[in-house]
Amino acid sequence: MTSNIGRTTTPTAVHRNVPARISIWSAALGVSLIVAAFATPMMWALYGSYYTFFMALFGVVAIPTGHVGRFRGKRLGGRDRGLALLGIVTGWLLLLCALLLVLAYIGLIAGLALLTDAVR
Structure with missing residues (x-):
């Protein structure tokens, strides 16, 4: 009879990144939010700030987890490193789009302020 004391067991599940x-x-x-914004322009007009906030939030989540996934993929023999890189690049693009939208909102408000000031 053999005992299991001192024996290391490896999990049977495949290591996942x-x-x-x-x-x-x-x-x-985040990309689906961009697609939804173009598919439903009225919803974008009503809830554009929510779209922008969640787009930036998903970008902020995608970037660090992508970097952690790249480092972990190196230890797992290259598993899902491409997915992690795609997440990093897409995360940065989402942050860029969110920044451009915030600048567009600021420009819209400034332009409307100038127009209403010119009317008086």
């Missing part, structure tokens, strides 16, 4: 998958899902959700 969870941060890389979180990164790509976050990036995909």
Whole structure:
């Protein structure tokens, strides 16, 4: 009879790169917000600030989890490193789009302020 004391067991499940998958899902959700904004312009006009906030939030989540996924993928023999890189790049693009939208909002408000001042 053999005992299991002192014996290390390896998990039977395949090691997965969870941060890389979180990164790509976050990036995909952010991109779906952009697609939804173009598909439903009236919703964008009503709830544009929510779209922008969540776009930036998904970008902020995608970038660090993508970096963690790249480092973890290196330890797992390259598993899901491409997904993590895609999450990083898409996360930065989401942040860029959110920044451009915030600047567009500021420009819109400034332009309307100038127009109303010119009317008086």
